[in-house]
Amino acid sequence: MTKMSSDARVRIGLEIHCQLTALRSKLFCRCSADYRGKEPNTNVCPVCLGMPGTLPLLNRRAVEYAIMLALALNCKISKRITFYRKNYFYPDLPKNFQITQYNAYEHASVGVDGSLVLDDLNGSSKTIRIRRLQLEEDPGRLAYEGSIDTANYALVDYNRAGVALVEIVTEPDFDEPSEVRLFLNRLASILEHLGICNPALEGAVRCDANISIGEHARVEVKNINSFKDVERAVAFEITRQRSLASRGIEIRGETRHWDDARRITVQARMKEEEEDYRYFPEPDIPSIVVKEEDVEALRARMPELPYARVERFVKVYSLSSDTARILVNEKHLADLFEASTKYYDNARSIANWIVTDLKGYLERYASYDRNSKGDDGSSNSIFAKVTPRHIAELAMLVDSGKINRVTARQILQNVVASGMLPSAIVQGMDADMLSKKDELESIVNRVIEEERKAFMDALSNEKALNYLLGKVMRYSNGRADPKLALSMLKEKVADKSKGGK
Ligand code: ZN
Ligand code: MN
Numbered sequence: 333m334t335k336m337s338s339d340a341r342v343r344i345g346l347e348i349h350c351q352l353t354a355l356r357s358k359l360f361c362r363c364s365a366d367y368r369g370k371e372p373n374t375n376v377c378p379v380c381l382g383m384p385g386t387l388p389l390l391n392r393r394a395v396e397y398a399i400m401l402a403l404a405l406n407c408k409i410s411k412r413i414t415f416y417r418k419n420y421f422y423p424d425l426p427k428n429f430q431i432t433q434y435n436a437y438e439h440a441s442v443g444v445d446g447s448l449v450l451d452d453l454n455g456s457s458k459t460i461r462i463r464r465l466q467l468e469e470d471p472g473r474l475a476y477e478g479s480i481d482t483a484n485y486a487l488v489d490y491n492r493a494g495v496a497l498v499e500i501v502t503e504p505d506f507d508e509p510s511e512v513r514l515f516l517n518r519l520a521s522i523l524e525h526l527g528i529c530n531p532a533l534e535g536a537v538r539c540d541a542n543i544s545i546g547e548h549a550r551v552e553v554k555n556i557n558s559f560k561d562v563e564r565a566v567a568f569e570i571t572r573q574r575s576l577a578s579r580g581i582e583i584r585g586e587t588r589h590w591d592d593a594r595r596i597t598v599q600a601r602m603k604e605e606e607e608d609y610r611y612f613p614e615p616d617i618p619s620i621v622v623k624e625e626d627v628e629a630l631r632a633r634m635p636e637l638p639y640a641r642v643e644r645f646v647k648v649y650s651l652s653s654d655t656a657r658i659l660v661n662e663k664h665l666a667d668l669f670e671a672s673t674k675y676y677d678n679a680r681s682i683a684n685w686i687v688t689d690l691k692g693y694l695e696r697y698a699s700y701d702r703n704s705k706g707d708d709g710s711s712n713s714i715f716a717k718v719t720p721r722h723i724a725e726l727a728m729l730v731d732s733g734k735i736n737r738v739t740a741r742q743i744l745q746n747v748v749a750s751g752m753l754p755s756a757i758v759q760g761m762d763a764d765m766l767s768k769k770d771e772l773e774s775i776v777n778r779v780i781e782e783e784r785k786a787f788m789d790a791l792s793n794e795k796a797l798n799y800l801l802g803k804v805m806r807y808s809n810g811r812a813d814p815k816l817a818l819s820m821l822k823e824k825v826a827d828k829s830k831g832g833k
């Protein structure tokens with residue numbers, strides 16, 4: 333083994349599994365595709381349990397969705413789509429083989445030779461090549477009592493077995509962990525726009541990464557649960573492998589698991605060779621001959637894709653391409669934007685609101701991360717309250733000078749809590765400020781009583797006055813008119829210094 337310099341070229345490739353969550357049934361039977369939250373082993377039938385004598389029946393829509401995704405990723409569509417058996421023994425696989433696709437003898441998978449362009453890498457762009465895109469069935473799931481290390485036995489749940497997956501394999505074209513994250517976000521946006529997969533659902537998009545440096549062996553990292561963790565796992569592997577290489581230690585070609593608690597990769601098993609799987613054509617599913625006109629008909633049915641949508645946002649709404657990309661990267665934000673412009677025609681102002689204030693709010697208060705663990709409840713519940721009309725009104729109120737941005741952000745919190753329209757909230761605030769003059773008196777007195785020292789300081793120190801004002805604002809839940817409150821405080825201070833009590 334030659335000693336590599338630690339700055340040898342890094343190559344990263346991805347293998348991504350996307351569940352076609354928009355399907356109603358599994359890939360080869362009529363069981364529900366929605367297995368989440370069900371009692372173990374209740375969403376099963378003889379076909380997906382692999383009982384002898386049963387026959388798989390291919391879900392036509394699954395093939396259509398896979399072709400659409402392949403088209404969106406600029407793949408060539410195979411003229412004959414064929415299924416293969418990938419044989420291996422593992423308890424989550426009831427048939428002891430997985431029905432998948434295999435390209436060794438012919439182009440049998442749905443698509444090959446595609447690409448996805450990363451067009452906002454700090455001004456430059458880069459094309460990631462897609463080696464293949466195939467359709468296959470999801471295995472079941474193992475569950476452990478306690479943790480995988482300490483459990484005495486494993487339990488198997490076949491509810492997920494047979495759910496339709498699209499597997500996407502890229503060429504090792506990534507150089508940086510950040511490119512990987514960008515790619516996954518782009519892919520998620522494409523899936524959302526096609527409406528074939530909801531990436532926010534737990535386990536709907538799963539990503540393995542392979543990493544190698546220089547001429548060293550390739551290491552595969554599995555078990556990565558979120559897009560953020562893919563970036564972390566890849567960064568960890570690069571550091572680990574560079575460190576080994578710089579010390580002249582051989583890097584073994586192996587499979588490693590991402591341990592998201594410790595944020596490290598740990599060795600799993602030595603890599604199986606391809607031929608171990610004894611691929612052979614699935615005799616129970618005839619090949620599908622794909623005609624050119626069928627592909628074109630599907631292409632015509634495809635909704636607008638993210639790249640076209642960004643372009644349109646720039647052209648039609650005069651947004652900067654950066655702003656347009658941030659919106660389109662999360663389809664629900666782009667949809668919210670377009671719907672809001674129907675209520676208020678200052679598109680740039682609305683876009684600005686969503687991209688800076690709303691997104692910032694979501695990230696801070698809802699610990700919002702697409703494809704993070706758990707469900708997407710937090711952001712969904714916010715979007716149930718924050719409608720296009722709410723966004724339009726907030727932007728309008730700020731633009732007209734009626735409220736400032738800080739107030740607008742407070743109103744946003746109120747909207748999330750109450751679902752009230754911003755204009756109604758502002759009206760309430762106005763009314764409160766005018767009619768609560770008497771109430772303000774009692775709040776000011778309370779503050780002066782409780783903050784005796786600050787009040788005495790205020791006789792000679794302006795800053796103490798601001799401190800007292802802050803207290804008044806807090807006790808009034810922000811409803812006090814700050815100007816009025818300040819003048820009242822000043823009056824009290826003046827009275828005091830004149831020798832009043
Ligand atoms: Zn079934
Ligand atoms: Mn696979």
